[in-house]
Every structure is written in structure tokens, then in C-alpha cells.
Amino acid sequence: MKSLPRRVTDWALRLLYEDRAQDLIEYALMASAVAVAAGAMIPPVTSNVSLIFSKVTSVIGRTSG
Secondary structure: OOOHHHHHHHHHHHHHHOOOOHHHHHHHHHHHHHHHHHHHHOHHHHHHHHHHHHHHHHHHHHHHO
8 A cells, every 4th residue: 555645646646647638627617718708798697607607516516526
């Protein structure tokens, strides 16, 4: 069994060099940036964007557990 510092180091290196889901994360960040910009420019859209982000957060919260 590896020591805790070695396991943390291995985990950090794996996280640093892992690129399987990188594109998906980049697209999600871009979509959220566009949504925030749209919400800032069009005030009536702000409440809808907020509702969508709340729904996404609740779905992510349910799936990460």
C-alpha cells in the first residue's frame, strides 16, 4: 500500500495529464460564459438563466453523490 503523500502525488499527476473529458468541460464553460453575457445584456433573460443554472446545479448535485 502506498503512503498518503505518494497517493496524493499520483492523483495530482493523473489529474494534471488527464484529457479525456477536457473538451466537454471547455464547451460547458463556454456555454456558461455566453449565458452569463446574455443575461447581463438582456435583463429579462437574467431570471431564466438563473433558473437554468439552478436546475443544472441540482442535477449535478444528485449525480456526484
